[in-house]
Amino acid sequence: MTDVLLSSDTGGVRTLTLNRPHRKNAIDPELWKALRGALVGAAEDPTVRSLVLTGAGGAFSSGADLKAGTADTRHPLDKVRDLNEVAVLLHELPLPTVAKVTGVAVGAGWNLALGCDLVVATPESRFSQIFTRRGLSPDCGGSWLLPRLVGLQQAKRLALLAEMIDAEEARTLNLVTWVVPAEQIDGFVAELGERLASGPPVALAQTKALLHESGTLREALAAEARAQAVNFATADVPEAYAAFAEKREPHFTGRWYRQPPPEDTTCAKQ
Incomplete structure (x- = not known):
């Protein structure tokens, strides 16, 4: 695993940590590539039962790294294809996923969080569909996710005005599942990941x-x-x-259950 993306396993919970804190975890081509590989790996690893996505250094992600993008001489469609592959892999991952958001989650970074099944934030978290401030339109699935989560009118407000909203407003809009104190978020997400990992x-x-x-x-x-x-x-x-x-807790494995074939009594009757 590359240094820009950290991976750790606790029981059946895999945590992926965006690790470019000096850029508030802005996602450059190397990190997009690492994310793609990590999501494919999680889907193919039978020991992984749930996945947590978070960021290092007190931020979730400040979005795509536009500064790094200027050094990338590929056609813009090729660049966006990297984002698209990660968005699809995250959306279709056959595992429950949790975004643990501390600090800012903006642009493609916020849409990565929204691509997770559940989102946990702290009161200090801040969110923005910042694209229009950069002369851009939403990517990484934002144009599909937002209307389904908040309705068309609120989606237009968030995307067109690119306002920064706080965690409580995001929760009110159904963009955050839980808001918990910063000192409690690690334990809260760890327990949540374990609960999901223990499910069928x-x-x-x-x-x-x-x-x-x-x-x-x-x-x-x-x-x-x-x-x-x-x-x-x-x-x-x-x-x-x-x-x-x-009257006990079940132990789920996902193992294929093959019932024995019915006994053939034809010969016994002859």
């Missing part, structure tokens, strides 16, 4: 996909039926039933 991995992945892909009611019902068929093929369902009957 297949069912969590199916649930996340259903919520992301829901269309009409009929389409959602059909997708739910397919997802339940997948869930019933795991050992987690009988484990949950057994744990309920035995």
Whole structure:
């Protein structure tokens, strides 16, 4: 793992830390590449059950590093493709994800946080869709995420005016899940990551996909039926039933559950 992105595992929780504190974790091409590799690695590692994304040095991320971008001679579409790949990988990651936001999260940095399933911030956190102040429009999925989270009118306000808002307003707008004191956020997120990591991995992945892909009611019902068929093929369902009957906590593994075939009594009857 490159120095610009730190990775650590605690139990089934993997924490990825953006590590360019001297630039408030502005994301340069090297960090975009590292993020892409880290997300692919997390998706392919069966020991990883949940993922936390955070930043070093008291900031989450000040967005794409425009200064570093000027030294990148590739076509702008090639540069944006790096952002797009990371946004899709994060959105489609078959793991529950948590953004732990301290300090600023602006531009593409904020949209990375919004791409996570849950967002935890401190009262000191600040957020902005800063793009228009830079003569740009939203990227890293912001134009898709914002209207779905806050509605079209508030999304336009945030994107067009590029205002800086605080954590409490972000929570009121459903852009932050929890606001907790700075001295408590590490423990809060650690416990949250553990809770998610202890859940049924297949069912969590199916649930996340259903919520992301829901269309009409009929389409959602059909997708739910397919997802339940997948869930019933795991050992987690009988484990949950057994744990309920035995009044204990279930131990979920996501393991494929193969029932023995029914006994063939044809020969016995002959």
